[in-house]
Amino acid sequence: MNIVVCIKRVPDTAARIRVTPGGGIDASGVKYVISPYDEFALEAALRVKEAAGSGTVTALSVGDAASAEQLRAALAMGADDAVLLQGEVGMDGLATARAIADEIGERRPDLVLFGMKAVDGDQQQVGLMTAELAGLPAVSVAASVEVEDGKAVCHREAEGSIEVLEVPLPAVVTITKGEHEPRYPSLKGIMAAKRKPLAEKAAALGDGRITVRDLSEPAARPEGRIVGEGAAAVPELVRLLREEAKVL
Amino acid sequence: MSNVLAVIEVKDGAPRRVANEVVTAARALADGLGGEVHALIVSGGGASPDALGAHGADVVYECADDSLAEYQAEGYTQAVAGFLDGRDYAAVLFGATSQGKDLAPRVAGRLRLPLASDVTGLEVADGDVVATRPVYAGKAIARVHIDASPALVSVRPNVFTPVEARRPGAVETVEARVDPSAWKVRRREVLGGSGDRPDVGEAPIVVSGGRGMQDPANWGMLEELRDALGPSASLGASRAVVDAGWRPHAEQVGQTGKTVSPQLYFAVGISGAIQHLAGMRTAGTIVAINKDPDAPIFKVADYGVVGDAFEVLPRLAEEIRRARAG
Ligand SMILES: Cc1cc2nc3c(=O)[nH]c(=O)nc-3n(C[C@H](O)[C@H](O)[C@H](O)COP(=O)(O)OP(=O)(O)OC[C@H]3O[C@@H](n4cnc5c(N)ncnc54)[C@H](O)[C@@H]3O)c2cc1C
Ligand SMILES: Nc1ncnc2c1ncn2[C@@H]1O[C@H](COP(=O)(O)O)[C@@H](O)[C@H]1O
Numbered sequence: 370m371n372i373v374v375c376i377k378r379v380p381d382t383a384a385r386i387r388v389t390p391g392g393g394i395d396a397s398g399v400k401y402v403i404s405p406y407d408e409f410a411l412e413a414a415l416r417v418k419e420a421a422g423s424g425t426v427t428a429l430s431v432g433d434a435a436s437a438e439q440l441r442a443a444l445a446m447g448a449d450d451a452v453l454l455q456g457e458v459g460m461d462g463l464a465t466a467r468a469i470a471d472e473i474g475e476r477r478p479d480l481v482l483f484g485m486k487a488v489d490g491d492q493q494q495v496g497l498m499t500a501e502l503a504g505l506p507a508v509s510v511a512a513s514v515e516v517e518d519g520k521a522v523c524h525r526e527a528e529g530s531i532e533v534l535e536v537p538l539p540a541v542v543t544i545t546k547g548e549h550e551p552r553y554p555s556l557k558g559i560m561a562a563k564r565k566p567l568a569e570k571a572a573a574l575g576d577g578r579i580t581v582r583d584l585s586e587p588a589a590r591p592e593g594r595i596v597g598e599g600a601a602a603v604p605e606l607v608r609l610l611r612e613e614a615k616v617l
Numbered sequence: 618m619s620n621v622l623a624v625i626e627v628k629d630g631a632p633r634r635v636a637n638e639v640v641t642a643a644r645a646l647a648d649g650l651g652g653e654v655h656a657l658i659v660s661g662g663g664a665s666p667d668a669l670g671a672h673g674a675d676v677v678y679e680c681a682d683d684s685l686a687e688y689q690a691e692g693y694t695q696a697v698a699g700f701l702d703g704r705d706y707a708a709v710l711f712g713a714t715s716q717g718k719d720l721a722p723r724v725a726g727r728l729r730l731p732l733a734s735d736v737t738g739l740e741v742a743d744g745d746v747v748a749t750r751p752v753y754a755g756k757a758i759a760r761v762h763i764d765a766s767p768a769l770v771s772v773r774p775n776v777f778t779p780v781e782a783r784r785p786g787a788v789e790t791v792e793a794r795v796d797p798s799a800w801k802v803r804r805r806e807v808l809g810g811s812g813d814r815p816d817v818g819e820a821p822i823v824v825s826g827g828r829g830m831q832d833p834a835n836w837g838m839l840e841e842l843r844d845a846l847g848p849s850a851s852l853g854a855s856r857a858v859v860d861a862g863w864r865p866h867a868e869q870v871g872q873t874g875k876t877v878s879p880q881l882y883f884a885v886g887i888s889g890a891i892q893h894l895a896g897m898r899t900a901g902t903i904v905a906i907n908k909d910p911d912a913p914i915f916k917v918a919d920y921g922v923v924g925d926a927f928e929v930l931p932r933l934a935e936e937i938r939r940a941r942a943g
Contacts, residue, residue, distance in 0.1 A: 382872045382892045386756040394757065405873045460761055462722070463731045488872055490752055492734045494722035501726025506691070506801035509719050512866070524808075526867050528715045528816045531808040537801055546859075546866045546873070578731045578764040582747060585758050590898065590917050595910070599924035600932040606904065606920055607936040614902040614919065616822075616881040617940055 370424030376407040379489040406484025409549035444562035445554035456572030461579040466498035468572035500541035512547030618705035619652030635712040637779035644673030649741035661686025670786015682793035691800040694723040699794030706767040713771035754872040754895035774819040818875040825853030829886020833863035871896035889914030
C-alpha cells in the first residue's frame with residue numbers, strides 16, 4: 370500500500386495576518402505549520418498503512434525551500450520519505466494540481482490523500498483537480514478512509530448526512546477532521562526523521578492563470594454595543610434586530 | 618463570447634435558494650460584459666425553473682437524465698463538462714455549497730481551467746473577470762484576476778442578495794452527455810441526517826454554541842432558538858465543543874471548520890478566539906451572549922448581551938417567536 374499525502378506549509382491559524390504594501394503578507398513573527406487538514410490526511414495515511422501492515426507513506430509538498438521544514442515534521446510523525454517540488458505557488462490551484470499530478474504519474478501510488486482545504490488560500494480545489502488531471506476517481510471531504518479488497522471505503526461528510534462511498538484504487542481522497550487526531554511525533558520519530566530521504570526537484574507548475582491584483586485587510590467591523598444584562602435585555606435586543614438590523 | 622452560465626443546484630425537484638444568488642451574480646456580471654445569462658439545471662428532470670427567469674436568466678437549459686436524479690459527482694461532472702463542450706462562455710458560476718465545492722473543482726480540472734473558489738464579489742475589468750475572495754479565513758481579502766475563458770467561479774452563499782430582474786427564462790432541453798458505465802465511485806449507504814436544515818455554511822441564520830453551554834444536554838435550548846428563527850436557521854459550534862464530542866465537526870465554524878457569512882449569527886457561550894472569529898466575521902449581524910463582559914466576541918458583535926445563556930436563551934426564543942408571529 371503506497372500512499373502519497375500532499376501537505377502545504379501555511380501560517381499558523383493563530384497568526385495575525387498583516388498585509389504588506391506590496392500585496393503580500395508580512396511573514397515576520399509568523400509561525401508556519403502543516404495545514405491542519407493536511408495533518409489529518411497524514412494521520413489517515415499512517416493508519417491506512419498500519420492497517421495494511423506494509424507499504425510506504427510519502428509526504429509531498431509544492432513550495433519554496435522553506436517547505437522542507439513541514440516535510441521534516443511529516444517524517445517525524447511517521448511518513449517514510451518526502452518529496453519537495455520546488456516552485457513558486459500562487460493563487461491558481463490548477464498549477465499546483467499540475468505539479469502534483471505530474472509527480473503522481475511517475476510514482477503511481479495506490480492512494481493519494483489531500484487535506485479538504487489548505488487554510489491559507491481556502492480554495493478547496495487542489496485535490497479534486499489533481500484527480501481529474503491524473504485521471505483518478507476521487508472522493509472529497511472524507512471523515513474516514515479504510516482500504517479493503519483494493520477499494521477505499523470513505524465516510525463522506527455530505528450536507529446533513531454521511532455517505533458511505535467506495536472507490537477502487539488507485540484513487541484520490543480529500544480528508545476532513547473526523548476522528549483524525551494527529552499523533553505527536555515521538556523523540557525517536559524526530560531523530561529518525563533527520564535520516565529519512567527528502568528528495569527535491571523542480572515543480573512542473575506551468576503558468577498560473579489566477580493572479581492577485583491586490584490584498585487588503587478586512588474592514589474592521591463597526592463598533593458594536595452591549596444591549597444589556599441578562600434576560601432583561603432580550604426585548605431591547607429583539608427590537609434592535611427587527612427595527613435597526615432588520616434581520617427578523 | 619460575453620455570456621455567463623449559472624450552474625443551478627436543485628434539491629427536492631426545485632432550484633435551491635442559492636440558485637437565485639448565483640443567477641443574480643451572473644446577471645450583474647453579464648450586464649458588465651454585455652451578454653446573456655444562461656442557467657443550467659442538471660437533474661433527474663422536472664425541476665421548476667420559474668424563479669431563474671425572475672432573477673435574470675435569459676435561457677434555462679434543462680439537462681436531465683434518470684441517472685442524475687441525485688447528486689453524483691462523476692455524473693454531474695460529465696454533464697456540466699459535456700454541456701460546456703463547444704459552447705462559449707465568458708464565465709461559469711457555481712454556488713460554493715457543499716455540492717458546489719465538490720463539483721466546481723472537478724469540472725475545472727476536467728476542462729483544464731483555473732477556478733476562483735468561494736468568492737464574495739465579482740467585477741469586470743478590461744473585459745476580464747476579477748473576483749474578490751477572502752483568504753486566511755477572512756483575515757485578508759484578495760482581488761484576483763482570472764486569465765481564462767470561461768472564468769470559473771464559485772460564489773459564497775448568502776453574499777449575493779437575490780435581485781428581481783425579469784428575463785424570459787425560456788426553457789430549452791439539452792441532452793445529458795453522461796456515461797454511467799465510467800463512474801467508479803459507488804454509494805453503499807447514507808447514514809443519519811434528516812437533512813431538512815441547510816448546512817451551516819449555507820444557512821442565512823446560524824445559532825452557534827460554545828463551551829459556555831456546559832453540557833451537550835443543554836443544546837435543546839439552542840435548538841429552541843433555532844426553531845423560533847424559522848426553517849432557514851441552522852446550528853453551528855465552536856471547536857471546543859466539537860473536540861469535546863458534543864457536536865459533529867460538520868457544524869464547526871472557524872478556520873478549521875466552515876467559513877460562514879449568514880445574515881444573522883448568534884454566538885452563545887463562545888469566547889471569540891481568533892480561529893472562530895475568522896470563520897464568522899463577515900456575517901451581516903452578529904449577536905453575542907456571554908457571561909464575561911470582557912470576552913473578545915463582544916469586539917465583533919453588533920449586539921451583545923452580558924449574562925447567563927441559560928437565562929437569556931429561553932426568553933430570547935420566546936420573544937423571537939412572538940416577534941415573528943406578530
Ligand atoms: C489549529 C487550530 C485551529 C482552530 N480552529 C478553530 C475553529 O475552526 N473554530 C473554533 O471555534 N475554534 C478553533 N480553534 C480553537 C480556538 O482557539 C478556541 O479554543 C475555541 O474557539 C474556544 O471555544 P469556545 O469559545 O467554545 O470555548 P471557551 O474559549 O472556553 O469559551 C467559553 C465561553 O463561554 C462563556 N460562558 C461560560 N459559561 C457561560 C454561561 N453560562 N452563559 C454564557 N456564557 C458562558 C465564557 O465566558 C467563555 O467566554 C482552533 C485552534 C487551533 C489551535
Ligand atoms: N502547495 C501545495 N503543496 C502540497 N499540497 C498542496 C499544496 N496546495 C494544496 N495542497 C493540497 O491540496 C489540498 C487543498 O488545497 P486548496 O485547494 O489550496 O485548499 C491541501 O489540503 C493539500 O493537501
